[in-house]
Amino acid sequence: MTTVQTSTGTQLEVGVATVVARPDVPPKVQGRFAYSSDLNAAGMLWGHTLRSPHAHALVVSIDITPALTMPGVHAVLTHADVPGAKTYGLEFSDQPVLAIDRVRYYGEPVAIVAAEHPEQARRAAEAIVVEYEPLEAVIDPERATEQEPLHPDRPTKGHGYRDDPRPNVVRSMVIRHGDPDVDGDVSVEGTYELASQDQAFLGPESGLAIPDGEGGIDVHVATQWLHVDRGQVAPCLGLAPEQVRIHLAGVGGAFGGREDLSMQIHAAMLALHTDRPVKMVYNREESFTGHVHRHPARIWAQHRATRDGRLVCVHVKILLDGGAYASSSTAVVSNASSFALGPYRVDNALIEGTCVYTNNPPCGAMRGFGAVQTCFAGEAQMDLLAAELGIDPVELRLLNAIEPGDTLPTGQVLTGSLPVAEVIRKAAEIPVPAAEALPRDPIRLPGGAGNTTRGEGVRRGVGFAVGFKNICFSEGFDDYCSARVQLHTDGSATLHSAAAEVGQGVGGIMLQVARAELGTDQVSLASHTTATVGSAGSTSASRMTWMAAGAVRDACRAALEARREAGGAEVDVERVYRHPPTWGLDAGTGQVLGERAHVALATCAMRVVVEVDVDLGLTRVVWIGAAQDVGKALNVQNVTGQIEGGTAQGVGLALMEEIQVRDGRIVNASFTDYLLPTALDMPPVESVLIEDPEPDAPYGVKGVGEPPTVVSTAAVIAAMRNATGKPLRRAPVRPDEIVGL
Incomplete structure (x- = not known):
């Protein structure tokens, strides 16, 4: 069950046109879809x-x-x-x-x-x-830079990155912001670890x-x-x-894989x-x-603050295992480093990020793309700091929330929309459900259908987390999207785009935009192919709604103008849309070389209720309340579906999903041994959509698929810490870490 609210009420005005029904949904739920x-x-x-x-x-x-x-x-x-x-x-x-x-x-x-x-x-x-x-295999990423190089030719060298002469370095980064030697009144530190996660797509x-x-x-x-x-x-x-x-x-699903x-x-x-x-x-x-997987990570962080809770200085060291080949690891370690401080105002920081080659399975893009790993560590640190200072964790986050006009550790000044404080408040305001009385049906207890407990050792916990991530491609990447529109003499139109529909609903969004711009419902979407239209870029980085909407909008408007000039004859127009430019980061300091490294950012906050059986090490996620910055929601059902789906993947990483590698070999390469959350593991998700239109984006939209994954792992494990009193610094949490065996 998903309950949806918006920042302007329970009904959301669609800013482009009537929502287009997704043609892929009936055959998928009926088992007729052709994969x-x-x-x-x-x-x-x-x-x-x-x-x-x-x-x-x-x-x-x-x-x-x-x-x-x-x-x-x-x-x-x-x-x-x-x-x-x-x-x-x-x-x-x-x-x-x-x-x-x-x-x-x-x-x-x-x-x-x-x-x-x-x-x-x-x-x-x-x-x-x-x-x-x-x-000899390079297995331990901690030792990789001391072993024989797997790629002596260093294929990632000479691309504007920091020159790190150590063997097996895919990319290393240093971001220096302000004075990293500044001390605070209070300091907390911790080391965190995240396992590799599989995209686990259906097909x-x-x-x-x-x-x-x-x-x-x-x-x-x-x-x-x-x-x-x-x-x-x-x-x-x-x-x-x-x-x-x-x-x-x-x-049948993608998620970067x-x-x-x-x-x-x-x-x-x-x-x-x-x-x-x-x-x-x-x-x-x-x-x-x-296929590639999520990068396993080891992260050390130290947060320094004043007595009243203001962050003064943060140090973070990030180590990612990239596996055997580069894939998108250079961008993943950049994201992990760039967002390591979370959506908080920090005047002084030192962030060191390194990704290494190993003989483990190759890693690359997966939903959240580096931000998942550092959000988990950073939000655990914020809870540690709140406990040390005796400050409510939500109030601590509000006190330090970043806002437009503030500066990121890369030196980028935030412009556009990023309502972090509002997202935090809205998530914190969602009413938490009352605890269910005991005894109750075992299906509603940790262990579920296993019928392992009557609730004797069950403790309830509430956790909170907030995170953020970039939208679209960054660091000077030429990010563009093409769309082609044919206007026929009978009044109909055909839309061509290579935007990959991977289950997120971009096909419907493109039709929605085209029908609104052209003023007709007689618009059909041609098959997606390289043969008839230019590149749309990748369905990743939460970019496709923004980029495809911009390309379709521009092509439709150009086609209408061309038809006027042609006196109503058939026209065929292709246009390329680009978002405002981005710049790379200085190899030595990590400071942005121009106005911005990221075109836009989006944030999400979650409040989570769990029940943990501390005797058996079992956990049930009871309820999740999410507030997300969505720019302008063109299709509420799509948006809430993305929040729910992204949350499910974060729940999986928090509780059970872990690619287990022994001597470089995946030893649980099946859905029997690689555990995934099922419908019985997913709680009700109550979503609040915060509409703060992005000024540089078509129709004010933002991508929404990644922020819930970024935040949900951190929020679930925060609730588990609250229930158990254990530090729980590894994802996923293993039962023996709860029981303490």
Whole structure:
């Protein structure tokens, strides 16, 4: 159950047009939606990947002969068969298409097979003989900078980052703000740890590659960024960009895990080699090794304050494990460092952030993107400080809340909207439900359906947390979005966009904007593809509503003007929208090199009630109240759905979600062993939407998907500390940390 209020009442005026019903919802709830794994083509083959059984090893030899002679096999390819560039990467081309001379993580692709039947392909892959020479693995991120480099060529060097000569550094940052040597009247410090989290999307990696008979290829895949996929796939195939067309197939969730490539190049190579369509579908275990995860983190923080509770100086040291390849780690460590102080006014700070290469599973984008980790540590510190000073935790946060006109530790002066104090107040004002009497149905006790307690050792706790995060891409990234509008002579219109619909509802938002701007409901949305329109950027960084709305708005207005000039004839117009520019950070000081590093920020606060059985170490989240800064909500149902979904992922990280790695191998790569919150684990979520339109954004909108994930882990564990009196400095909290065994 979700209860929704807005800052202007219980009804929200939609500022653009009547909300468009989402066409994907009925087939999804009825089980009829066509996901990428449901794709088929006449005469298609099945692809399969042979993966490394070592976290770190030299590849001495590969013998594909046994696989080639097996029934139904049409192709067995290795790195020698890659027709173009041998490496690719989301930001840095450091990842081999297929392992060349070594493997750097357990599950790294070594060879690929195409066969008539998926079982034939699997058996053929198992028949390939690979000789490895195991090497010492870099497993502990604390020791990574003292071990042999996994990437001696340092692929992230020379991109404006701080030059850190230590081996295995992806990026290190130092942000100096004011005088970091200033002392306070009171000081608290702590060390915090967060496990790696899986995006755990519904649909595993899958897709279909179809050769066009002229040397080109069409790749149908579940992805988050069609044009960047093409930008990596085409060079590896030795093809021009226009010869590679990426089409969005049905996406079963993304959360950052589909920004990096998975099977795209492999399926395309097999299809071009066999001149047959090739389909690849990962099983769940393969999916765990086949996409990036949330960075595990170790964070030390020290907060100094005056006797009345004003923050004077904060020191933070952040260590992130980036795994074997760079992916988006440089941006994640920047976000973690930039938001390490939380949405608070701090005049003096020293923040040191480092991300390292290891032979652990690769890490990259996941909802919250670095801010989750530092919010957990920072909010625990604020509670420690409140206890030390004898100040109410909410009042302490209000006393230090940042507001427009204040300065971030990077030197950026806040402009636009960021109603931190209002968000804190509104969350604190949501009435907390009364405790349920005992005895009660065990389903409503910690342990739930396990029927493990009658409530003897159950204690109730209330926690609070607030956090913030950037909206859109930052640090000088050329962030843009294209949209194309065709106005037909019969009065209808067709909208083209490569904005990836991954379940968040951007397709409906684009139609909503187009119908309002064009003054007609006869607008249809064409399929999402690189073939008909320019890049929309990635469905990530809480950016797509802002960017797509801007692009569609501008294209619609240009199309109407073009039709007037053409006397009502059919017109076809494409426009590119860019948000105000951002600048990078100084490599030495972490200070912004221009007006801003982030175009906008959004904040969320949560109040959480939990029940903890301190004898059994079990926790039940009873209720969550959230207040979120949403700019202007174009679709209340979408917004509240994002808050609820983002909260669920934060609850998972707080209580149960943890990728367990042993010697570089994921040992719980299934939804039997990797635990996820179910409907029975999710409490009622009461949401208050704070509307403070962002002046630089189309229609005043802000992205809303990430702030609830940023805050919810911190808020849930704060409530658990309140219930147990234990420090609980690790996420997820393990039962033995509660019981104290």
